[in-house]
Amino acid sequence: MLLSRFFYLILSVALAAAAGILYVAQGFYNRHTERWMNEALMADASSVGWFLKDDARARAAALLPVALTPELRESLAKASESNEISKEVRAKAKNALSKAAQDVPEELKFYAMFAVDADGRVVGQWNYFHREDKDWNLGGHAVVADALAGWVRDDAWMTDRGLTRIVARPVER
Numbered sequence: 037m038l039l040s041r042f043f044y045l046i047l048s049v050a051l052a053a054a055a056g057i058l059y060v061a062q063g064f065y066n067r068h069t070e071r072w073m074n075e076a077l078m079a080d081a082s083s084v085g086w087f088l089k090d091d092a093r094a095r096a097a098a099l100l101p102v103a104l105t106p107e108l109r110e111s112l113a114k115a116s117e118s119n120e121i122s123k124e125v126r127a128k129a130k131n132a133l134s135k136a137a138q139d140v141p142e143e144l145k146f147y148a149m150f151a152v153d154a155d156g157r158v159v160g161q162w163n164y165f166h167r168e169d170k171d172w173n174l175g176g177h178a179v180v181a182d183a184l185a186g187w188v189r190d191d192a193w194m195t196d197r198g199l200t201r202i203v204a205r206p207v208e209r
C-alpha cells in the first residue's frame with residue numbers, strides 16, 4: 037500500500053516535469069517562430085517597398101513627356117493667369133493630354149490623367165468623366181500640393197476603383 041502511494045507520487049512528479057518541459061519547449065518554439073515570421077515579413081515589406089518606389093519612379097518618368105508638351109504648358113499658363121477657365125483652354129488641355137497619353141508605354145499606361153493649374157483647378161482630364169461647367173479643384177490633396185510646389189510625388193488613394201496609385205509631376209513654364 038505504501039509502495040503504490042509512493043508510485044503515484046513519482047508518477048505525478050514525472051508528469052509535472054514533462055508538462056513543464058513541454059511548456060518551456062512550446063514557449064521556445066513560439067518565440068523563434070514569431071521572430072522568423074517577423075524577419076520574413078520585414079523582407080517582404082522591403083521588397084514591396086522597393087517595387088513601389090521603382091514603379092513610382094518609372095511612372096513619374098513616363099509623365100515627363102506629358103509635362104513637356106507645349107500645348108499643355110500653354111493652356112495651363114493661360115488657366116493660371118485668369119480667374120475663369122475658358123472652354124477653348126479646357127479643350128486644348130484635354131487634347132494635349134489625349135495625344136500625350138498615346139505615347140505612354142503600354143506597361144505604364146495610366147487609368148486617367150489630369151492637368152491642374154497653379155491654383156489646383158482641373159483644367160483638363162483624360163479618360164475620366166467630370167462635368168465641364170463645374171470647377172473642380174484637386175489642390176487640397178497633399179500629392180497635388182507638393183507637385184504644385186515643384187516636387188515629383190506619388191501616393192495611393194482609395195477610390196471607387198479600389199486602391200489607386202497616384203503620381204504627380206509639376207509642369208514648368
